[in-house]
Amino acid sequence: MTRPGVAVAILLFALGCKKPVQPGDPLSGLFEQQLDRFARGKIVFDSVFTPATGLGPLFNSVACGECHEKPAGGRGDEVEVHATAFRGGVCDALVQEGGPVIQRHAIPALKQALGIDSEPFPPSATARALRTSPVVFGRGLLDFVPDSVILAYADPDDKDHDGVRGRPNRFVDGRMGRFGRKAFVPTLRESNAGAFVTEMGVTDPAQPTEENIGGKPIPAGVDAVAEPDGRLCPLPRAADAPEGGSGRTARPPGLLTDRVRRLPPPHAAHWAPGNARFAQSRVRRLHRPVAP
Numbered sequence: 699m700t701r702p703g704v705a706v707a708i709l710l711f712a713l714g715c716k717k718p719v720q721p722g723d724p725l726s727g728l729f730e731q732q733l734d735r736f737a738r739g740k741i742v743f744d745s746v747f748t749p750a751t752g753l754g755p756l757f758n759s760v761a762c763g764e765c766h767e768k769p770a771g772g773r774g775d776e777v778e779v780h781a782t783a784f785r786g787g788v789c790d791a792l793v794q795e796g797g798p799v800i801q802r803h804a805i806p807a808l809k810q811a812l813g814i815d816s817e818p819f820p821p822s823a824t825a826r827a828l829r830t831s832p833v834v835f836g837r838g839l840l841d842f843v844p845d846s847v848i849l850a851y852a853d854p855d856d857k858d859h860d861g862v863r864g865r866p867n868r869f870v871d872g873r874m875g876r877f878g879r880k881a882f883v884p885t886l887r888e889s890n891a892g893a894f895v896t897e898m899g900v901t902d903p904a905q906p907t908e909e910n911i912g913g914k915p916i917p918a919g920v921d922a923v924a925e926p927d928g929r930l931c932p933l934p935r936a937a938d939a940p941e942g943g944s945g946r947t948a949r950p951p952g953l954l955t956d957r958v959r960r961l962p963p964p965h966a967a968h969w970a971p972g973n974a975r976f977a978q979s980r981v982r983r984l985h986r987p988v989a990p
């Protein structure tokens with residue numbers, strides 16, 4: 699074999715031996731500081747909140763990792779309840795009545811004040827939906843995809859006749875939506891801060907207000923922790939932080955974002971049975987394996 703031939707053979711061998719990405723691994727090629735934030739993000743993701751550290755008054759679970767746990771930050775078995783009302787051709791998320799997510803648990807102080815174990819289901823809802831938590835691997839990468847790429851795939855009138863109508867969604871302020879139901883929320887950071895309040899009742903400067911209780915204010919004395927609750931989340935110190943520093947140089951949603959957006963989809967082998975079914979399904983046409 700010629701010298702270049704040997705070099706190519708070694709390169710191919712090395713590529714062939716590349717360790718497959720395991721669920722929970724970071725994207726390859728991250729800088730040290732990015733890896734540090736990725737690791738600290740996992741601690742925030744798995745932090746268990748209590749009423750004393752800001753949980754509730756209403757909540758669905760006590761930690762991000764409780765719902766996205768299988769495997770290592772993936773799918774969960776919790777089911778959450780959504781309520782909406784469809785009136786006059788418009789879908790109302792019923793925010794004024796506590797929607798769209800109707801929390802399934804209440805902290806003891808709320809139970810004592812109102813005698814409820816969960817948020818009351820809005821009487822004016824016309825639909826009730828149950829949602830299980832999806833895997834978070836790979837989903838955060840959408841944060842890096844520019845608006846122009848999303849718009850390039852738009853085909854609201856199905857002009858290419860493939861039966862798929864791509865309709866980009868816009869947030870209330872006109873920014874391109876990427877996350878959540880119908881891709882409404884523009885950035886992963888906003889989406890994570892929203893999950894903090896909606897799922898755990900934990901507020902942050904980005905989402906400073908607790909949700910109401912079925913449309914009514916929180917009774918006095920129930921929420922013992924001053925907002926924003928997120929400041930009570932235990933934050934590990936950055937690896938390069940000065941000795942004796944508090945570690946509070948980052949906010950929890952920021953660290954969560956640096957974790958979730960750097961979780962690549964695991965190696966295809968992990969999802970092999972699903973892949974085979976997926977490859978045969980019509981839904982496959984809605985998904986692009988690679989963005990340009």
Ligand code: HEC
Nearest residue numbers: 758759761762765829830831837877878879890893894897
């Ligand atoms: C009670 C369970 C529960 C908890 C706790 C929870 N989630 Fe989720 N998560 C869900 C469900 C259900 C969805 C799907 C929501 C939807 O489709 O509207 C979801 C979706 C997501 C997505 C995917 C969004 C997308 O559109 O691609 C991310 C990322 C995510 N959650 C991160 C988090 C983070 C970070 C936390 C902690 C702050 C968290 N979740 C806490 C249940 C939960």
